[in-house]
Amino acid sequence: MTKNYIYIGLFLTSVLVSCRKENSVLPNSESTDTITEIQYTSDPDYVLSNKNAQELIVHLEDEQNDLKRKLKKANKKEAEALYIDYYKRFTTIVDSLNLAEINTLNTYHQMGTAKHDTILRKQNTYDKLGLYFRKVDSTTYDFKIKPGFFYNLFHNKISKEFEEYLRLGYVEHKLFYDQQTKNEKITLESQRNLIINWEKFITQHKDFKFIDSAKRSYSDNMMLYLFGTPAKPTFEISSKKLYVENEQEYISFVKQNPNLISAEITKSFLKHFYVNDKNFTSEKFYVDLKEFTKKEISEHIK
Template sequence: MRKLLTVITSVILLSSCKQTDTKNIQNKETTKKDSIKIENSSQTVQSNSDLLEQFSKNKNEVIHKLKTLSNKEANALYEKYSEENTALVQQIAEKEAGVLDKFYYEDEANKKAVKLLGEKLSKHQLEFSEIGEGYVEIDPVHDFYYQIFKDYVTNDYKDYLYLVSEESKSLYSADAGLVISFKDLGDRIISWENFMTKYPDSNLIASVKEQYKNYQMDYLVGQDNTPTAERATDENYIYPENIQEFNRFMKKYPKSPTVPLINLFMENFKNENIFDLLRAEQDKL
């Protein structure tokens, strides 16, 4: 789930770049101290400590700058900062690839190296993210962006960052299967439906809707290792626990746009083209 913030932010930049005027931000960057300079792959960095210090320096500069900006300018700064920050964190992870690759090793030397790196990351509000299949990444703590921007951005961005921070508390999926329960996934769907209803004109709508549709598809069909229906035998059927969850959802949220999709799935889950049927219905939303 930590990928969520990165994916949505990238789409936000595409959908809102024509709508958000960032010239005011640039005009206020009158000194070198006020500008945000993110180290990138074309620059020479001597050590991972330098990258970590740059990470914290950038954060502090953003916090200082936010005090001078309007809400809409703060939105634009969030988009720019989160994109650049993602690139910087990736550099940090690349520098520590040797330790991350041995995260699950049981020998004392590697366990010590992992522990020391974890302590170092913690000082900069970074942490390990175990994403399954033996892979480990580095990410900001779950509420990193929310805590920085919540008092400065517009309400839609504030609510968006809060929802993302809550979802980022736990891993969403790993090893081709859901980690959270289908009930929790259903509740996530409702949270984003409420968001889109509350902020229909938000610059975030296009990107939020894309992730929302992914949630719907996972809720209805599942993932490879956590499917909602048995299709390996001649007697195909929806698992009883998923039927129970679908019924719970429809009873609790009868007006949800997801209800027609649930009915469509339950009536046509044996159809080889069920994915296409669901996507066609989603496009009507």
């Protein structure tokens, strides 16, 4: 397999998957973590394993400056090609930083607010590069490109549909970023708006080159809207009862948006929930409901 094919493969599996990690949906009895999956690039063609953190920082800065220089002269087609190329490059470097800084990341959560000067200097350095310490779960951190980094760079330089795709990814990622950095709650309204906008995108741009990735983002956000996170589920698994706030939200959403695919899925979710809440044990109920909902989403957006 040539490197070009490898690069495209990495892009297709990585783009917007960053938020997909945030959107992991598990029974609330399994974990109190908000993110339960983390994967780094392990292919030797990608991981710059022979470079230390300082070398990687310089390398990332050089690549960012190189991209900005090329974007000044690029037309829309060239800019889109640059996005694909440099998304891969930056992902490579960030993955490598996660390995080079493993000791810092492993102890970061233990420091709390009492971080020593070395860590504060690192935070400042990575902040200038558009990176931040992302909280993966209750004890784990990694480096993550800040939301809006690519959208802001490529704004007005790519096609409208490509820009909307990046904008939605930006909005999606920013919800979790603000939750961590500003302690802002992810509201049902913000989740609802996101799934509506993703639905609008995938129905209006069926021939978009990364439509499969857009559909995965829609699916993940739809599951998040209906199931919540381990830290904030939408229903109590043991009693198989929807929380009042969520139940009212779903009923209102279905009534007010009868023509939306998302409303049809939500209606099917509610019907299946009510019909089967007495037919299974709590764990089987959850698994059955999750499998049913995934199938419903897949059928509606295939």
